[in-house]
Amino acid sequence: MRRSALTALLATIAFTLVFGLVYPLAMTGVSQLVFPGKANGSKLTVDGRLIGSSLIGQDFKGDPRYFQSRPSQSEYAADTTYFSNLGPNSIEEREEVRGYLAAYLELEKPYDRSLSREDVPVDAIAQSGSGVDPEISEANARIQAHRIAAVRELPLARVEDLIAAHTEGRFLGLFGEPGVNVLQLNIALDEEAPSE
Amino acid sequence: MAQGWLQVAVFVAVLIAATRPLGVYMARVFGGRRVFLSPVVGPLERLTYRVLRVDPSEEQDWKAYARSLILFSVFSWVALYLILRTQGIQPFNPEGFHSGPWDVSFNTASSFVSNTNWQFYGGETTLTYFAQMVGLTVENFVTPAVGICVLLAFIRGIVGRGGVGLGNFWQDLTRSLYYVLLPLSVVVGLILVSQGVVQTLSGASVAHTVAGAEQALAFGPAASQIAIKQLGTNGGGFFNVNSAMPYENPNALTGFVELLSIVLIPAALTYTYGRMVGRQREGWAIFAAMLAIYIAFIATIVPAEQHGTPAQHAAGSPTAAIDGSTGGNLEGKEQRNGIAESALWATTTTVTSNGSVNSAHESFTGLGGAVQMSGLATSEVVFGGVGTGLYSMLLFVLLAVFIGGLMVGRTPEYLGKKIQAREIKLISLGVLFTPLAVLATSSLATATRAGLRSIYEAGPQGFSETLYAYLSQANNNGSAFAGYTGFVQPDAPGNHGAYGISFADLLGGATMTLGRFIPIVLVLAVAGSLAGKKIAPAGPGTMRTDTPTFVFLLIGVVILVGALTFFPALLLGPIVQSLTTRLF
Numbered sequence: 132m133r134r135s136a137l138t139a140l141l142a143t144i145a146f147t148l149v150f151g152l153v154y155p156l157a158m159t160g161v162s163q164l165v166f167p168g169k170a171n172g173s174k175l176t177v178d179g180r181l182i183g184s185s186l187i188g189q190d191f192k193g194d195p196r197y198f199q200s201r202p203s204q205s206e207y208a209a210d211t212t213y214f215s216n217l218g219p220n221s222i223e224e225r226e227e228v229r230g231y232l233a234a235y236l237e238l239e240k241p242y243d244r245s246l247s248r249e250d251v252p253v254d255a256i257a258q259s260g261s262g263v264d265p266e267i268s269e270a271n272a273r274i275q276a277h278r279i280a281a282v283r284e285l286p287l288a289r290v291e292d293l294i295a296a297h298t299e300g301r302f303l304g305l306f307g308e309p310g311v312n313v314l315q316l317n318i319a320l321d322e323e324a325p326s327e
Numbered sequence: 328m329a330q331g332w333l334q335v336a337v338f339v340a341v342l343i344a345a346t347r348p349l350g351v352y353m354a355r356v357f358g359g360r361r362v363f364l365s366p367v368v369g370p371l372e373r374l375t376y377r378v379l380r381v382d383p384s385e386e387q388d389w390k391a392y393a394r395s396l397i398l399f400s401v402f403s404w405v406a407l408y409l410i411l412r413t414q415g416i417q418p419f420n421p422e423g424f425h426s427g428p429w430d431v432s433f434n435t436a437s438s439f440v441s442n443t444n445w446q447f448y449g450g451e452t453t454l455t456y457f458a459q460m461v462g463l464t465v466e467n468f469v470t471p472a473v474g475i476c477v478l479l480a481f482i483r484g485i486v487g488r489g490g491v492g493l494g495n496f497w498q499d500l501t502r503s504l505y506y507v508l509l510p511l512s513v514v515v516g517l518i519l520v521s522q523g524v525v526q527t528l529s530g531a532s533v534a535h536t537v538a539g540a541e542q543a544l545a546f547g548p549a550a551s552q553i554a555i556k557q558l559g560t561n562g563g564g565f566f567n568v569n570s571a572m573p574y575e576n577p578n579a580l581t582g583f584v585e586l587l588s589i590v591l592i593p594a595a596l597t598y599t600y601g602r603m604v605g606r607q608r609e610g611w612a613i614f615a616a617m618l619a620i621y622i623a624f625i626a627t628i629v630p631a632e633q634h635g636t637p638a639q640h641a642a643g644s645p646t647a648a649i650d651g652s653t654g655g656n657l658e659g660k661e662q663r664n665g666i667a668e669s670a671l672w673a674t675t676t677t678v679t680s681n682g683s684v685n686s687a688h689e690s691f692t693g694l695g696g697a698v699q700m701s702g703l704a705t706s707e708v709v710f711g712g713v714g715t716g717l718y719s720m721l722l723f724v725l726l727a728v729f730i731g732g733l734m735v736g737r738t739p740e741y742l743g744k745k746i747q748a749r750e751i752k753l754i755s756l757g758v759l760f761t762p763l764a765v766l767a768t769s770s771l772a773t774a775t776r777a778g779l780r781s782i783y784e785a786g787p788q789g790f791s792e793t794l795y796a797y798l799s800q801a802n803n804n805g806s807a808f809a810g811y812t813g814f815v816q817p818d819a820p821g822n823h824g825a826y827g828i829s830f831a832d833l834l835g836g837a838t839m840t841l842g843r844f845i846p847i848v849l850v851l852a853v854a855g856s857l858a859g860k861k862i863a864p865a866g867p868g869t870m871r872t873d874t875p876t877f878v879f880l881l882i883g884v885v886i887l888v889g890a891l892t893f894f895p896a897l898l899l900g901p902i903v904q905s906l907t908t909r910l911f
Contacts, residue, residue: 132394138497139398141379143406146504150468151461154509158516158551162526165517170526172546172574174534183534184544186523186573192538201662210531210545211452212568214659214687216810218788219636219696222910224658228642249645252652253635254662256644260571260686266662270651299578299663306334307579308653308665317537 177318184209188265189314193238195282196326197317198267198275201254202231205262215258231256242278250274266310269298283324293319328633328648331667335625338671339618341587342594346614349591350598356506357479357499357599368505375501383501386492389855392480393848395496396473400440400844403469408436410462414822419456421530423821427453430827431814437836439463441843442470442712444556444563444682444805447813447832451545451566453822456528463563464552468512471559471592472503474714477847478596481718482603484854485742489861493854503714507592508559516554518584523577524550549575557588560712562682562805570672570685571661582664582685586672589681593710596717604742608873613720616881620709621678624698628670631694632656637908656695659687670695677702680712682805689784689792689808693905696791696808700901703798704893705885706761712803718850720885722757724872725750725853727884731870731877740869743862750853757849761801761842762892768838769797769896777830783810786911791900798893800835801842 162170173185183189190207191197200207204215217224232248235255240246252270267275272294280287297316300309355362376383387395410417411432414424427435431447438445439462448454454463480493487493520526525546534542549565553575556563570576576585594614601610633655635646648654655666664672669686676683677699688699702709708720729746732739739746772778772793781796782789792811799806813831817824871877 135391135395136398138379138381139395139402142399142497142500143402145375145378146469147406147461147465150504150509151465154468154512155460155464155548155551158513158520159526159528159548161517162520162550166520169523170520170550171529172525172527172532172544173523173577174532174544181532181534183536183542184574186577187542187544188573189536189542190538190540192540194538197537207542210543211449212566212572213449214568214571214689214809216687216689216783216808217638217658218689218784218791218810218904218911219638219656219692220786220788220904220907220910221638221784224636224638224690225642225910228639228644228658232642232644248643250649251645252649253639253644253646253654253657254652257639257657258659259657260659260661260664260684261568261573263573264661264663265573268652268662270649273651302579302583305330305337306583307663307668310662314537321537 175314175318183314185312185315186265188263191317195238195278197320198272198279198313199238200313201264201267202256202258203262204258207263209263212261212263214260227258228256239274239278242281243274246274265312265314267313269294269309269311272311279320283320283326285324293323331629334667335629335671338586339622342590345591346594346598349595350602353507353595353599354602356502357603362506364506364510372501372505376497379497381495381497383495383498385495387495388491389480389493389851392493392496393851396476396847397844400473403466404436404440407439407462407466408432410458411435414455414458417455417457419460419528421456424453424455425822427822428825428827430829430832434813434827434832434836437840438805439466439563440470441803441839442474442561442680442715443800443803443839443843444561445800445807445835445839446563446805447827449567449816450564451547452816453825456547459552459565460548464555467552467555467559467561467563468504468508469500470561471713472500472508474712475503475507476500476714477850478714478718481721481850481854482600484857485744486604487858489859491855491858493851493858508555511558512551512554515558515584515588516550519550519553519581522581523574524553524581525574526550553585554588556683557585557681558592560589560593560679560681562676564683569683571687576685579663582668586668586675589675589683590679590710592713593679593716596714600717606742606873609742612873612878613717613724616878616885617709617720619882620705620885621674624674624678624702625671628674628695628698629667631692631698632666632670634692636692638910640908641910656690656692659690661686673699674702676806677804678705678707678709678711680707680715680802680804682799684806687809688806689810693901697897697901697905700795700798700897701889703802703804704889706758706889707802707804708885715803719846722754722850723885724881725754726758727877727881728870728872730884731880735870737868737870740863741872743865744857744860745863750856753849753853753856757846757853758888760845762888764801764838764842765797766892766896768801768834769794772797772831772834775830780828781811781813781831783812787900787903788911791904794896794900796835797838800838803839803843
């Protein structure tokens with residue numbers, strides 16, 4: 132028993148060193164050397180100023196000049212993530228979705244008269260998992276393109292080209308879902324057609 | 328929808344294809360044969376034996392094996408608890424976090440030492456990088472290795488020829504760590520970093536957003552931990568929302584790699600098993616039974632999520648797929664994961680005891696939640712935990728052999744070993760302990776005032792939260808209907824003023840520990856009992872265990888035990904919710 136206990140103690144110490152320090156620090160070293168940009172959070176800077184991460188969504192607060200991200204339970208907090216945890220039979224969930232649906236139609240309908248409730252894609256009116264989902268669906272982006280084209284005085288076709296350029300497809304054309312990166316798309320818009 | 332099914336089909340095909348090569352590799356490793364990593368890992372392995380002062384060739388009987396395992400786990404628990412309680416003086420603490428409350432730390436230590444990785448804390452808001460690495464990452468490695476050890480001991484009990492030796496725990500542990508878990512984690516970890524999973528020791532950066540707000544971006548040494556979190560059926564996220572967080576799972580490629588990592592080793596171990604008992608068909612028979620249940624679950628959950636929820640429909644949200652949008656229940660799901668992959672992940676993580684999530688399980692449809700809970704309720708035998716899944720399934724195999732033997736009037740034998748009263752008693756205890764623990768704890772938590780404090784949602788959903796919590800913890804899964812809480816964190820930086828809900832923390836911690844170690848001791852006792860038996864040659868009266876008939880019987884036994892135990896409880900929660908359109 133004494134001997135087993137000593138072995139167990141030594142094993143706890145030895146494996147803690149190997150897997151708690153050597154392994155993560157070695158992985159950090161290699162990552163910092165080989166993939167410095169990715170390992171440090173895929174940061175985006177404009178004129179030397181950190182404006183966000185290409186992987187982390189931002190809130191565009193209904194500003195009509197910008198594509199809008201998905202609804203977020205955490206107001207796009209990237210250092211305190213949590214789920215909405217709204218259940219399938221939740222009254223609160225119904226009220227949230229109703230509110231998002233009405234707000235979406237109110238923002239987009241003036242620019243796309245034919246838009247109706249049936250056309251609104253689910254990602255636009257359902258909170259994401261992380262609260263910082265960087266992407267929206269292609270259908271959602273195409274609806275918003277009408278507004279962007281009008282506000283920024285760009286041809287609709289040009290806006291749609293920009294959407295396509297910032298759409299990430301499926302892995303091997305098969306896994307996951309395509310999505311449009313909202314932050315990168317908006318940065319590209321600001322470069323293409325600056326608006327005050 | 329067709330796209331979704333194709334995705335599922337290809338994923339399953341890749342899993343089947345990967346089972347043999349990894350299974351062969353592990354059989355060679357655990358048989359002590361040379362593998363391509365031997366020149367690199369061999370010296371490290373021998374050095375470890377010298378440091379631990381063990382003779383790896385020394386055979387242990389079941390009691391000595393169990394003693395080593397328990398002592399090692401006790402030391403691991405104490406070390407982790409101390410780390411969680413001394414955060415204030417640790418290095419690698421850029422955010423200046425204070426220690427967690429004692430009860431939450433009790434829960435977390437029990438959670439990680441039992442391979443559960445249930446989380447009552449938020450990773451990026453409460454834990455130092457030191458605690459994440461030296462505390463949690465270490466347990467992420469050693470607990471699946473312990474699972475493999477128990478499996479190896481059990482296999483040696485089955486194939487043993489009258490001795491008492493079940494192998495050497497320290498050798499099995501070291502080999503599982505160095506030859507299997509570490510190399511796979513390095514590969515998976517580097518793939519993840521290459522796609523954008525963070526791996527740094529720097530603290531948070533504040534970005535000035537396009538809309539003129541400030542957004543703090545939290546980082547950390549995440550990829551190294553996430554790799555083993557997936558591969559070791561651990562599941563504890565670096566960030567609070569686990570693999571829904573883009574820094575933890577940024578795109579469709581990482582989604583695929585992380586998903587495959589969940590189930591890769593448990594699946595391959597069935598092949599290793601076939602090799603080690605010298606009958607490959609036995610391994611495939613068990614694999615087939617697991618796969619059949621897995622596919623049945625997937626086939627249920629994907630359409631359920633595609634259909635959407637009563638709350639969505641009541642709000643007038645269209646849930647049909649349209650051009651450029653998946654439709655369905657996207658509440659709590661990420662755009663890049665979509666419906667099919669999120670549903671596939673939810674099934675995979677609940678049947679395997681992994682417990683990592685890429686979407687909010689609480690926001691799934693009623694039927695989706697029922698599938699998740701059924702996955703938990705099968706006692707993690709559908710691939711299951713690393714090592715744990717197969718040894719738990721082998722208990723069901725022996726039970727099926729016994730029942731089958733009774734039905735046709737033959738002495739129950741498995742691979743030449745007679746299954747007798749002593750084994751059947753131990754097996755019954757092993758099979759029934761976890762389900763009974765779930766029912767006892769979840770009733771206690773719903774019937775007491777102290778238990779109600781943890782519940783978030785109203786109506787049947789509140790009951791589902793509780794049932795899910797104890798199903799998950801007793802089965803060492805770790806996923807959650809995350810509204811259920813045992814930790815209250817005020818809106819203050821550095822973890823100040825946070826406190827636990829002691830009832831949920833302690834009940835959960837005890838459930839996880841007992842749910843892990845009681846079955847382990849029973850399994851080792853069965854192994855010790857089997858090891859001493861002679862192998863009888865198969866005769867015309869022997870019931871074969873590698874035929875479709877037996878696979879069917881095995882599935883029946885698994886479903887019967889799970890269904891009889893949990894059907895009434897599931898009725899009160901997820902089944903009610905999937906049958907009604909009423910809102911609560």
